[in-house]
Amino acid sequence: MDNMKRKKSYSLPLLLTIILASLFFMGFSSRQPKPEEEEMPVVREEIIKPCEVKEHYKVYLGIGEVYVLDDIGYVSQDETVASVKTNRVTGHKAGKVKLVKDCNTYEVEVSEYITAPYIDDGKPSLPCGEYTVEENEYLDEILRTKIVERGYRSRAAAVQAARFLLLQFPYHLNYFNENGRLPYADGEGRYYHEGLYLNEYKVEAEGITRTVRGPKPWGCPIYSIPVNGYLKNSLDCSGFVSWCLINAGFDPGDIGAGPKPNVFDLSDLGEKVKITAESLDEIKVGDLLSSNGHIAMLIGYKDGIYYIGESNYNIDMRVKGVSKEEFLNDEFNCYIDMDEFYGYNDGKLNLYWQ
Numbered sequence: 001m002d003n004m005k006r007k008k009s010y011s012l013p014l015l016l017t018i019i020l021a022s023l024f025f026m027g028f029s030s031r032q033p034k035p036e037e038e039e040m041p042v043v044r045e046e047i048i049k050p051c052e053v054k055e056h057y058k059v060y061l062g063i064g065e066v067y068v069l070d071d072i073g074y075v076s077q078d079e080t081v082a083s084v085k086t087n088r089v090t091g092h093k094a095g096k097v098k099l100v101k102d103c104n105t106y107e108v109e110v111s112e113y114i115t116a117p118y119i120d121d122g123k124p125s126l127p128c129g130e131y132t133v134e135e136n137e138y139l140d141e142i143l144r145t146k147i148v149e150r151g152y153r154s155r156a157a158a159v160q161a162a163r164f165l166l167l168q169f170p171y172h173l174n175y176f177n178e179n180g181r182l183p184y185a186d187g188e189g190r191y192y193h194e195g196l197y198l199n200e201y202k203v204e205a206e207g208i209t210r211t212v213r214g215p216k217p218w219g220c221p222i223y224s225i226p227v228n229g230y231l232k233n234s235l236d237c238s239g240f241v242s243w244c245l246i247n248a249g250f251d252p253g254d255i256g257a258g259p260k261p262n263v264f265d266l267s268d269l270g271e272k273v274k275i276t277a278e279s280l281d282e283i284k285v286g287d288l289l290s291s292n293g294h295i296a297m298l299i300g301y302k303d304g305i306y307y308i309g310e311s312n313y314n315i316d317m318r319v320k321g322v323s324k325e326e327f328l329n330d331e332f333n334c335y336i337d338m339d340e341f342y343g344y345n346d347g348k349l350n351l352y353w354q
Helices: 002-030 133-150 155-168 201-205 237-247 324-328
Strands: 056-063 066-068 082-085 088-091 095-101 104-115 221-224 229-232 271-274 288-291 294-302 305-312 316-322 334-337
Touching (some): 155 316
Antiparallel strands (some): 082 088, 221 229, 271 334, 294 305, 305 316
């Protein structure tokens, strides 16, 4: 019995010692630094933001026509329709294609309804009723887009209107001796409205009510009082220049060529400058050219050749190129400085069309 008690009393301190030792080692081990965990690589997903369109342009081209971009680096999505070399776009076949650079886009439409701009004295005469309403509207859209691209209400816009009608419209337009001007007559050797007069729907659309022997669209026979006979309706010289100006965004009035005493006409739109060898060095594309009863526009200059756009009584509507010497001996005795009329705004003016 005593032995048993002694054994029990001996075992208790030993047990307490073991427990304390265990607690000590447990605490010690908990204070030891944990082995470093291997860092897992951080995978960052690239966030691709949707491309926000910065600029979007619409361009119409004839087959073979060249358009100069404002920048390089554009890529054509179909080079069979239109190709890009540096900053020059060339139309190859009818169709639509996008030119893309980053978030900038040109939408190019190559159309068979217009030609590349070039002088062609052998174009067929415009037939009466050649164009449907939809085709007339389509050509109006092409014309408007080209003018706006050059800068609406600018010198370049007036030049673009002249070049479109004389160089890119696929038919020849004759000279028509007018039957009068607004407010007495509308659309008979004149067309003081925006767009092309190719379909009879324009009569209602433009409110053509003041007629003498019309109304008839361009290309359709109409009686011309001054010649006492029928001619295909079109524009006379001042009708052509007025049409160019109104399509460019200006409103000179449906007035004649001039000059006439005490009558305001197209030759009064700016300062008259006598044509000399020295003054021809100062003339600008877009200035008007005047002689007694005739008015025209300088629509291009390249390699010493001046290109004159006109509707001429003897030769119909045309572009003729003359050297400086030929210009000095031509019928025009002065040019009209149009800077003030155009608001000193040249727009995106180029001296030549290609």
